[in-house]
Structure formats: structure tokens, C-alpha cells
Amino acid sequence: MNIRYKKKRLRVNLFISIAWGVLVILTLFFSSKRQWFDYTYFVIFILYLAQYIYENKKQYLTIENGTISKNLLFQTKKMNLNEITQIKKFAGDYILKSKLEELTINTQIIDEDSIADLDAILEQLELPVNRTPYARPIDINI
Template sequence: MIWLILGTAAVVLDSHNIFSYGYIIIGILFFGTYLFENSKQYLTIENGTISKNHLIPKTVNLNEIEGVKKFAGEYTLKTHKTELKINTELIEENSLTKLDAVLENLNLETK
């Protein structure tokens, strides 16, 4: 919202400066990102996959997970190709309990 306000004020005060329109564009992009992330859940577990829902979603198959590292409020799920970092502070307590249950059912070594 601040970027939109700054951009609008900059355009009203000095519409000849092309950089003033950049503030409006940045504000729209930030606001769109906020709306997208607010409408989606942070994490989705379904059909044997864990998906982290962002503008560019990241998905990991549960059967490909080789290890789980828990450190400082963050889980790191490791596969042979990628890593998926999960910030547990963004997850509700009930959902975190369900996530822990799913990860325990994988019978992997937790660090």
C-alpha cells in the first residue's frame, strides 16, 4: 500500500518523471503477491505430495524424501534432487501437528 501511495503522490506531483510510474507498478506487484499468498494456504499435502504455495510453487513427492532436518522453526525436506524449506511459524498449530504426523509416517531419520 505504501508503494501505491508513494507512486500516486509522485505522479501527481511530477508526472513528467518516468520513475514515478515505477512506484505504482511495484505497489501493484506487491499488492497482487499479497492477495495471491493470502488466498492460498502456505502448505498443501495431497496425493502423495507436499506443495509450498507461492507465486512459483514448489512440490516434493513424499516417497522421494530422503531426510528431514528440523532446526530453528524450519523444516528442510531433502530429496536427491531438491530441498524444500518449510517455515513452521507460518503454520497453524493443528496443521503443524498433522505435518509432523505425515513426516513421522515416512520413517526417516530426523536431524
């Protein structure tokens, strides 16, 4: 299952990469003398285009085979779902903690439908009541 980026984020990244591409083309055709920094435009264009392609293909989170993976361009962080000992909600982010590592999930860049999917998966984890925001209060009627 993929937890998707917001479409707005993907469109903005595509627009920025196109803008850098236009700048590269204009520099190539209208600059008679090339400077060293003209080549940095090309590098920035390639990096933004690579980021757009990677984020569009991989998306923000991948949940499969009992692991949750945060997909970033030059780094992928993984955590086993059964190793999660605590889930915190702080400033709109989810912080998943295990004994050895911590994974922060920025919910502001996640598509609304995907947030519901993520909540459903995190809610299924069997954690103590004081270690998850998804705990249901026990109703004791005497």
C-alpha cells in the same frame, strides 16, 4: 490440505501494498511533472498486491495427492512425500530431502495450528530412526 501463513504476515503484506497504493495515488494527483521513477511506484504496488492475493489464496504449503508443494509467487516447488529420504530440523526450519532435491520449510511464517498439521503428516512418513526427528525411541524392557 493447506499449511497457512501466519495472519500477521498476511496483514503486513496487505498494509504494505495499501501504502504503495496511496503513494501511487498521491503521485498521480500531486505531481505536475511525471518522472520515470514515478512508474516504479506503480510496479511495486502491483507486485506487493499480487503477492498478498497469491499468498492469501494459495497459502504457504499445499499437501495433496501424496505431494507437498511450496507455493511462492513466481515459483512452486513440489516433492513427493514417498520420495522423502530424510527430515532435518535446523534453526526452526524443516529440511526435507530426497535423492534429487531438497525443500526447506520456514516454520516462523506458518500459523501455529498448521504447524501441528504439518508435524502430523511428516510424523506419518516411515523413515529410519536416524533420518527423522519424529522417531520414537524403542523401549526395551528385559
